[in-house]
Amino acid sequence: MADLNKLTISEARDRMRAGDITSVDLTRDCLSAIEGSGALNAFVHNTPDIALAQAEAADARIKAGDAPAMCGIPLGIKDLFCTKGVASQAGSAILEGFKPEYESTISQSLWDSGAVMLGKLNMDEFAMGSSNETSTYGDVVNPWRRTGDDAALTPGGSSGGSASAVAADLCLGATGTDTGGSIRQPAAFTGITGIKPTYGRCSRWGVIGFASSLDQAGPMTKSVRDAAIMLEVMCGHDEKDSTSVDLAVPDFEAMITNDIRGQKIGIPVEYRMDGISDEIAKLWDDGTAMLKDAGAEIVEISLPHFKYALPAYYVIAPAEASSNLARYDGVRYGHRAKLEAGEGIDEMYMRTRAEGFGYNVQRRLMIGTYVLSAGFYDAYYNRARRVRTLIKKDFEDAFATGVHAILTPATPSAAFGLGDMTDADPVQMFLNDVFTVTVNLAGLPAVSVPAGLDKQGLPLGLQLIGRPWEEGELLNLAHVIEDRTGFVAKPEKWW
Amino acid sequence: MLDAPTTKTPAPKVISGAREDWELVIGMEVHAQVASNAKLFSGASTKFGAEPNSNVAFVDAAMPGMLPVINEFCVEQAVRTGLGMKAKINLFSAFDRKNYFYPDLPQGYQISQLYHPIVGEGEVTVDLAPGVARIVRVERIHLEQDAGKSIHDMDPNMSFVDLNRTGVALMEIVSRPDIRSPEEAAAFMAKIRQILRYLGTCDGNMQEGSMRADVNISVCRPGDYERFREADDFKHLGTRCEIKNMNSMRFIQAAIDVEARRQIAILEDGGEITQETRLYDPDKNETRSMRSKEEAHDYRYFPCPDLLPLVIEQGWVDDIAATLPELPDEKKARFINDFGLSEYDAGVLTADKTSAAYFEQVADGRDGKLAANWVINELFGRLKKEDQTITTSPVSPDQLGGIITLISKGDISGKIAKDLFEIVWNEGGDPAEIVEVRGMKQVTDTGAIEAAVDAVIAANPAQVEKAKANPKLVGFFVGQVMKATGGKANPKAVNEIVSAKLGL
Secondary structure: OOOHHHOOHHHHHHHHHOOOOOHHHHHHHHHHHHHOOOOOOOEEEEOHHHHHHHHHHHHHHHHOOOOOOOOOOEEEEEOOEOEOOEOOOOOOHHHOOOOOOOOOHHHHHHHHOOOEEEEEEOOOHHHOOOOOOOOOOOOOOOOOOOOOOOOOEOOOOOOHHHHHHHHOOOOOEEEEEEOOOOOHHHHHHHOOEEEEOOOOOEOOOOEOOOOOOOOEEEEEEOOHHHHHHHHHHHEOOOOOOOOOOOOOOOOOHHHOOOOOOOOEEEEEHHHOOOOOOHHHHHHHHHHHHHHHHOOOEEEEEOOOOHHHHHHHHHHHHHHHHHHHHHHOOOOOOOOOOOOOOOOOHHHHHHHHHHHHOOHHHHHHHHHHHHHHOOOOOHHHHHHHHHHHHHHHHHHHHHHHOOOOEEEEEOOOOOOOEOOOOOOOOHHHHHHHHOOOHHHHHHOOOEEEEEEEEOOOOOEEEEEEEEOOOOHHHHHHHHHHHHHHHOOOOOOOOOO | OOOOOOOEOOOOOEEEOOOOEEEEEEEEEEEEEOOOOEOOOOOOEOOOOOOOOOOOOOOOOOOOOOOOOOOHHHHHHHHHHHHHOOOOEOOEEOOEEEEOOOOOOOOOEEEEOOOOOOEOOEEEEEEEEOOEEEEEEEEEEEEEEOOOEEEOOOOOOOOEEEOOOOOOEEEEEEEOOOEOOHHHHHHHHHHHHHHHHHHOOOOOOOOOOOEEEEEEEEEEOOOHHHHHHHHOOHHHOOOOEEEEEEOOHHHHHHHHHHHHHHHHHHHHOOOOOOOEEEEEEOOOOEEEEOOOHHHOOOOOOEEOOOOOOEEOOHHHHHHHHHOOOOOHHHHHHHHHHHHOOOHHHHHHHOOOHHHHHHHHHHHOOOOHHHHHHHHHHHHHHHHHHOOOOHHHOOOOHHHHHHHHHHHHOOOOOHHHHHHHHHHHHHHOOOHHHHHHHOOOOOEOOHHHHHHHHHHHHHHOHHHHHHHHHOHHHHHHHHHHHHHHOOOOEOHHHHHHHHHHHOOO
16 A cells, blocks of 8 residues: 555656556545545545546546546545536535536535546535534534543534545645635644635536535645645636636746745734634744745734624624525425425425425525515625624735735634534634635735644644735645744544 | 607596486506516516416425516516606615415515516506597506416316416506596506507517406596696595406406496485495406405515515616617607608508507508508408407518509509409519500500590490480499409590590
């Protein structure tokens, strides 16, 4: 067993191009790693036949000298992405048995670039959640454990399956989506890199919608370089998504130079909030020092509307979701409740949705319906939209002073135990997103990069927030942190 | 510049209740299907009459992850319609979602334009009789998706859904409450249809559902409407009810009348009108409440986050304006001015673009009034009798023009012309050639007529005496001469010669 699944994308790419390994061997190693990973519950629909066929095709392309960026790289795909002929159910029972007749633009771009699909990855139902405990497939387990403690931890959410799979070397990279932090928080909880690009960079076509104005897909990888390679393939204009932007996609990998001299890094004072642990505070300070040491200029900045971001997010996202998820009505596909004699369409809707949607999704749909309803629209939805504008302006003002990027912690804490939050106030769970949601509201790119372990041996991440369309600059900064922290820790295999 | 015809405003319809007189106030929302090959946000066909669920794109069926992309041609059609109604074109507009659950609404919302419609205020002149017209102000025109069709009567236990219509582009043309009688409402609908057909932005086919109207009706006491117009304040008007989904001019009129009487009865009884949505039942000739207050929809409108605001350029609007066809009002005014037609005739001839074009071809270089008479009386009469339309007319404009030329030249009489029209209708052919070959030409040769007159006089000595005593009897000789010449003698010439020969 060569354990090729432990390679990074860039290592595997270089070795395949050199003829040193084949995609088929690499893919086989991933498939057997997946086979032994049931305890993690990351992969929920495996596609070994597709994977091997794609791997063979990739090997042929490499042999023929036609090896695009992702050629032969085995990936996991979040269940939120529609993949043709393969179950795609957003972690929800309401989409039981749904197999789309179409392929999402992003996954198609990856296949066109030669990537290999190992299967679909678990996630919080409809991407709503921060702990991956709301999936119809069951909880995802973090491959990381606290030192000397075998309590199961959350991988974060909603892209928990993606995070767990990448961290456990089941695949070389995975797609994620991020509406309020769903790429960055799980990346931080599992010691991997995750980037949410600028809103409009990646097509949303074929990605099951949660909150359309916030949703963006991005890569989750073992290294910053891998994120650059994979992101480039995922980006690009798509006429099928009206919010996709027609902008050239730069060579992100080539922008990783480690030269950040003269870059101005903002440290937002408001983020140093109560309840932030000493460890997180220290991690942030260390990260700041590393960037300074590498030649960046550090400035304090203010994002005065920071504290309103979470409330605004938890109005806007459920509002859009309540409308986006109205289509799951039992009429055309997915789950449909069985009716008693004499029952009609209203009973069909109510029971289908009560049976098909989990508790957390139902709660958000009700919140969303409420904030859009007559008499409450202005007080909630419109006010939240105004807050959103102010948050966006906070960032614009900061960038207008010459700041290139902003450094913050990715999460307020390390991964917590599965079930720990079950009885907690839902707002406690929402606090997981406190550092990440502002970015979605402002439509900015942000990357979470592992920066160290806490005292219990769990990974912690730092977040870098960039200017619109400056993902390349952001990845270069993240690479400096990756380099300087020398983060190479891996979870000890227990599964 | 053409002279604007001077028109006067019609009196509103007054309904006398048991206690007092009431006036009607009506506003309409006309839903017109945009003439386009593809739907508003998908590439699926809009063709009518296709197999159920065959014109359905993934986004129309609201499959997970599918996104709407605006069809630029539908936007162009809406702009064209706005320009045709002299309306303000909004360079910035935006789409909103109207949320409700129904099986023929797959997304669970209709994409519409509540807050920022593509077209703003305009106006439409509704002709009611020669010299009488109502100016109806248009409040807005917005683009929206049509829903599908639910079929409840095919199975005792199931309903069926056809998504072919789902996502087809509609324009909703919203009037101000400027319509004052059932007849005006029907005429408004007809005028909208005429304009849309001229513009080519909607086929106007009400049977196929291409045009439907929601009608808002309230009643007020005489004088209140004028107060409303002066202050632009709805407090002067009564509470309105909306009658949904009317697709026949006749039913629109009946529904307005019966709804107004219902409201008057309630008010005179000391009751209050509840603002609500009602349906008209033509079988019982009554309106019924569609849903109770508890069931009233809260549509939770909000900006559609899948679409960016629709921003268009003034230059593009100008380009569309430059290609606008001559519209019914202008065409009618031109026909009155250029061809000397009556307002009535001009109105008939411009009712649709094809008839107007037909007439213009017939009238080209000929007597306009004569051409109008022939097109309206002979051709339209015959088409109607034979259940044909102008597009299927067996007589072409050139043929009818040929007949009119022969009349004007004096080659044939009006009576012969009708026979000739009959021949052309049934057998086709060039009218001039038919007249020549079949010897239908009028005899204007006085020698030949004189000979015929002499023969008739010689054969009827008794009549000659009577005619000399009573010159009114001259008609007998004219008739005999016409008979003898097979009707081809020029009647005017015959008259003159008979009178001269008889010394009258």
